[in-house]
Amino acid sequence: MFTPVKGTKIYEQVVEQIKKMIGDGTLKRGDKLPTERDLAEQLQVSRPSVREALRALEVIGLIESRQGAGNYIRESFEESLLEPLSMMFMLQESSPFEIIELREILELETVVLAAERITESELAVLRNLLEDMKECENEERNVQLDRKFHYTIARASRNLLILNVVQVISQLIDSLIENARRKILSGESRAKLTVQHELIYKALSERDRDSAYEAIKDHFRLIKQYYRNEF
16 A cells, blocks of 8 residues: 655655655545554554654644544545635734635636526525525524525535635634624614515526626625725
8 A cells, every 4th residue: 555765855855755645546535544553554654753744744633533433534625725824814914804805706707607506496595594694693693594595606616625724714714813704794784685685696506697796796896895994
């Protein structure tokens, strides 16, 4: 399965070999890696080198260590994307508005794909979320409903990379722009947002790509107007 490692910076070669095996499909999401001892024997390197490689892979978010169970290829990569993006945001002194722009760019194309690929069951989920949004007066619950509405659209795109990135951007907004989503969903703009959510749903239910795109565009026009006033 593994081939012997030779040369300097042994742990980096171990890392590259595991990454290559993920790339060619030998290792898949959720797969358990051999024990440190087995890896050391197969790779013909020391256990400290294997341990260092595993630690590096865990730091970059490729594997996770489960207490008492060993090391596994990650099933989900949202958390491993969130931290470096958060650090990038802070170190580059980015503005909150830049996150909103990034989310808009992603969701404009996401909703176009969703209009083509969304299922009847996903449309039913959106319809139920809309009804809950209209009736719910709890701010925290409204945030959860809004998040799930956009998540359902991202999932309907049938593109896992888009789904993961949209989720990470959503978490960035919640963690770095404190209480922003809650404020916009509980203020005067709430009624307008509800109407816009309905237009997005209508376009998706009619499989109308152009209308879905324009509905999301209008949605973000209102959101950006709010953030300009806020920040």
